[in-house]
Amino acid sequence: MIPDQIGIDLLRTYVAVCRQGSLNRVATQSGRTQSALSMQMRRLETLLGRQLFQRTGRGVVPTAEGELFLGYATRMLALGDEAAARLRQADLSGGVRVGLAEEVATTALPEALGRLRRGYSEIRLDVVVEQSLALGRLWLEGELDIMIVPTSAVVADAVTTWNVELQWACGLDYVPEPERPLDLVAFAAPCLWRRRMIDTLATAGREHRITFTSQSVTALQAAIENGLGIGLLPPESVRPAAMRVLGAASGVPKPLPVQYGLYARDRRAPVVDAAIGVLLEGLPVAPRT
Structure with a gap:
């Protein structure tokens, strides 16, 4: 008991x-x-x-x-x-179009969407997982009701914002060699993370080469775990059983801060507000308004 x-x-x-x-x-x-x-x-x-x-x-x-x-x-x-x-809103119904950046779609948010679906059985969810820049275009075209992306992907006011520190991660047995270019695992272009990664390494004067690209964060995790190179991941995507975080002594720059935002239309239906409430509970870090 x-x-x-x-x-x-x-x-x-x-x-x-x-x-x-x-x-x-x-x-x-x-x-x-x-x-x-x-x-x-x-x-x-x-x-x-x-x-x-x-x-x-x-x-x-x-x-x-x-x-x-x-x-x-x-x-x-x-x-x-x-x-x-x-009990709160058993009769709430309607459609909600949600856009999630690929890198956040595999953490706590799917569970939040599952809670939303179970709690409001009449809600029709239409979820799109895409690269941030593609979601930004869909937002401008009015194709989304809610969107979670880096704030640099769209010019709009967010409902809330929070910071994520991207960590340089590698497989447990991977050891960067200072005299050789860094092997990078990265999202396919165009990608805001990829651009930040390359610009940061260039500023630090660290040679590099991209050895693996994908539009899937799950594929990037697998590549990193199997020693194909190092990559940038949010803390919740670093799996300690198969990865480790690299520090400055390994010849990589400091973790890269990225600001994320949850966006919603100013004029929205109650069903969208209900979805926002559930999603806020599922954010990987405490939101900061």
Whole structure:
């Protein structure tokens, strides 16, 4: 039996730590101290009588029992969100056209869209995953109701913005050689990340060559994990079991900050506002207005 002291907030925090793989990262995003978050996770382990995490050099990963509890916690949160949404606006209906930048479409946002679909069964979702510049063109043509892209991809006022630090990542066994050009794994052109990557390396005087390109962040992750080169990834896309983050001692520049925004039309239907609310809950980092 689950102890009564395990509330929704504790479950959400646990799921966030499992997904991010870092107590410090979740603490920063939630505005809490790492020590307070560690104490909260130890309390959860005490309540359940099981060790849920094991520490690694790159953060924390769930134990086998932690993985089991993660599945249940995710389902409990999804069911609670669905019930709350149904009770709030059970009769809400209509279509919502959503544009997601490729690099954010594989993190927390698909789960948020799933919650939206379960909570508002009459909503018709039309989701487009594309490169940021292509989404910017669709936005200007009036083809999207909501869009999540880097703020540099479109000239418009965002509902909210937040910063993401892109990390230089490589496979666990990959070692850059200072005397040789860097092998780069990058999105296919045109791409804002690719442009920033190349410009930054050029400014630093670091020779490079692009060895792998794709429009899929999943393909880029696979290429990096298998040693084809280094690439820029948001923290939540760096899989600690198969990748590591390169520091300045490896001859790469500092992490690159990128500002993202959630955009919506000024005049919009209630169904779009409902979608915005759910998406804001699913952003990979705490939004900053």
